[in-house]
Amino acid sequence: MLTEREKMILKIIVNDYTKSGVPVGSKALSSQLPIHVSSATVRNEMAFLEEIGLITKNHSSSGRVPSIEGYRYYVDNLLNPNPIDNSDMMIIQNSLSGRFRQIDEIVQQSADILSNLTNYTALTLKPEQETTPILGSFRLVPLGNHKVMAILITDNDEVVNQVFHIDGDLGGDKLDAVVRMINDKLAGKPLDEVITKLKTEIVPEILKYVNNPDSLVQTLDDVLMQASTNQFYIGGELNLLSFTDNNDISYLKPIYSLLNDTDDAAKFIKSSDNSISVQIGPELSNDLLKDYSIITGSYDVGPHGKGVIAVLGPTRMPYSRVIGIVDGFRNELSKKLRNYYDKYNQ
Amino acid sequence: MLTEREKMILKIIVNDYTKSGVPVGSKALSSQLPIHVSSATVRNEMAFLEEIGLITKNHSSSGRVPSIEGYRYYVDNLLNPNPIDNSDMMIIQNSLSGRFRQIDEIVQQSADILSNLTNYTALTLKPEQETTPILGSFRLVPLGNHKVMAILITDNDEVVNQVFHIDGDLGGDKLDAVVRMINDKLAGKPLDEVITKLKTEIVPEILKYVNNPDSLVQTLDDVLMQASTNQFYIGGELNLLSFTDNNDISYLKPIYSLLNDTDDAAKFIKSSDNSISVQIGPELSNDLLKDYSIITGSYDVGPHGKGVIAVLGPTRMPYSRVIGIVDGFRNELSKKLRNYYDKYNQ
DNA sequence: GTTAGCACTTAATACAGAAGACTGCTAAAG
């Protein structure tokens, strides 16, 4: 347990350092303390804070910087989140007020706005229900010229489609029969079940109607996969450059590919609870991210599930400011998306 | 008109400099010349080449580097394109041999391969016919729950779709009537004409069937725009970092947004003729690109038009190597796409 | 026309010294 004064000192160290990036020394610190103590006293306190591992120095005569544990302590105990700026809030509301064609667009644009507001990299994940989505229905629409479009609709109002080519002549009535068969067998079932049943039950049936079902089956598989993987967007990828010390391309490339791998990246921003969570440097399970922190906030869209927004920045980021922004943003996004769903889906 | 020896010297300067990035001096140069002359002689020749503006120096006692005019002269008169490596060719053929769902995927992946082969940034443009595409047909597919999918098919086998929401109840038969009306009036017409007629002729007609046609009309407009703007892909955006001296983010951001603006970027890589063209630094009409060169190659897909692939690199790039790669690539891509079309479209 | 030689220029590198910002410790004061 820290004394009040030690807490104050740690707080100022974190605040100062995240703002300026320069290690903070005893003299500058003592002048900022609300109580009057000399720099020597501060030095004693700092020696203690260093001993218990909350701060470190770069070299024997430098000022102090927070350690990972120091950031953690700060985030858990010291930080009071700045409420979001009025001007920032205006920006969010403005950008979310446009016309959107679909959820994906809103979520994608959210990543851009969030990265602009913070000057860091933003990650957003579409709302997802807790249970796997359920197959609403399948369609096959003949487009002429051997082209067919497959459309899949989930119970969560997600629509996925893909065009494929079919050899030989497949009349509209045959197509309809296939569709009816598939919907009879699979509609209302969870997607993961649908995926397994596709191989076992559907393929043999399809053979009754189509000679060469390869492209059709492959397409069904494709749209199913697409509908069941979670959609993931990145905004402000380039900002990574400005807050990474080492901007050597060979250092950055693996980080970029990590971020662009949906499955990998989604792991980092899946927040378990219902609020804001902060993961700092080595707490992230990937070594590549050891110099970065991720602030995650979930947004709730009622019956349509929960989504996640996140900001990726340097470990030394102004946590209280960013947390304020993430918190404000997720509230606005919840509202916007609830509205969207209310308007269009009964 | 340059003498043979002057040409040799210029050629070696360009080759050396593009390879090493270091200004080349008289001594190193003389040892590379096939004829035996002293460095002093080379100095005299270099003084002349500098006088007529083909080479420059950074400071009074540095080696020489090619000027923009020097590169131009080299590209036009001196360069003999390296035929593409066997191993590079294998890479191209392998990556193009996979299963693709549509043209877009092939063209997009081409950008990635091309950037990997060159370590520069690659830009690719889908094949386009010389005349504006013609509207094949429209579809409106009811998806239930107030959702409708609009599908547009062009005569060039491009399929564009978008989901929209419609207020109130619009039965399938009404939808069919609208579709029939639109196709009657517009099928077979060029897209630009369709776009103008949409506002003037179609909207009043639609009003007969639908009370609130806003979302429908907006959607039609969207898909039309999408079908008539040229699709454009970028690969290896990050490579820009490694070949840009100044990797300050404020310098790079405008370049990235230039590249990501389809219309702007497409201007740079529209090649007029049927072959490879090289644009060097200030010859590109945008000041942001003054330190870069673009090598453009068109690929021909017969009746389905021509597309473009391009490589964006530093002005000091190894032109002969890159030209060889672009040339090899466009040939392969032509073959692949002709195959693709032959297989699926009549 | 070519070449050797030399004076001159500039960038890059290394090094030494000084300044500045800190710390840790000690001893005195509260």
Place this chain on the structure above:
DNA sequence: CTTTAGCAGTCTTCTGTATTAAGTGCTAAC
């Protein structure tokens, strides 16, 4: 027992200087 002033010591950063290496232009001789 806590706080403070003072001071020696450490380490980084900046500045100026010297040195080296690469390369040029010019001149005079071949």
